[in-house]
Amino acid sequence: MDHRQKDWPEWLASAEFVVNNKTHTATKVSPFMANYGKEVRMGGNIRKKGKVESAMEFVERIKKVHEEAEAALKKTQEEMKRYVDRSRKETEKWKREDRVLLSTKDLVFKERLVKKLMERYIGSYAIEEVVSTNVVKLRLSSSMRIHLVVNVSQIVQYKEQVRGQKKEEGKPVKVEGVEEWEVEKVLNKKKIRGVEKYLI
Numbered sequence: 001m002d003h004r005q006k007d008w009p010e011w012l013a014s015a016e017f018v019v020n021n022k023t024h025t026a027t028k029v030s031p032f033m034a035n036y037g038k039e040v041r042m043g044g045n046i047r048k049k050g051k052v053e054s055a056m057e058f059v060e061r062i063k064k065v066h067e068e069a070e071a072a073l074k075k076t077q078e079e080m081k082r083y084v085d086r087s088r089k090e091t092e093k094w095k096r097e098d099r100v101l102l103s104t105k106d107l108v109f110k111e112r113l114v115k116k117l118m119e120r121y122i123g124s125y126a127i128e129e130v131v132s133t134n135v136v137k138l139r140l141s142s143s144m145r146i147h148l149v150v151n152v153s154q155i156v157q158y159k160e161q162v163r164g165q166k167k168e169e170g171k172p173v174k175v176e177g178v179e180e181w182e183v184e185k186v187l188n189k190k191k192i193r194g195v196e197k198y199l200i
Helices: 008-020 031-036 055-085
Strands: 099-103 121-130 135-139 149-151 155-157 173-175 178-180 188-192 195-199
Touching: 008 031, 031 055, 099 135
Parallel strands: none
Antiparallel strands: 099 121, 099 155, 121 135, 135 149, 173 178, 188 195
């Protein structure tokens, strides 16, 4: 293919031949072998005489090829399913008026520059409608300019606070007449666009 990438139609036939003549990782045979019972090669001696198999022999051979390809494909599917199921969990059954927390992973907050200092979830919000097993519609405030319909992977069940569980926020102290908070400890700091940010 040239550097302008305009002659790609001329290579389609060659690309198709290469794909069809390559052994598939799932079926363990090439598409040519699965469809025609033999590998197709470029060139060769057309005058060479060979034995022509009967129709019944061909049918039996192609049937065996299909059975082997089907068995290999089934084994690959089972391996893929077993691999995916390791990180898969049962989908929670949601219903209307359930309280949930919304993930902030894909949300944008202009006033919060440091993503890692944000809450992982915000809310709680009520489910207004269960669209499907994987999608729900939330009842959000009008100030949140996001789509009301979200995937269930973006929400978690809201659990009421246990009495005494919530930590009281520190009270401000007055410094020269201005309310400020005392910092117990600076955990980390880094410079972002010339401005130092602190993790406290």
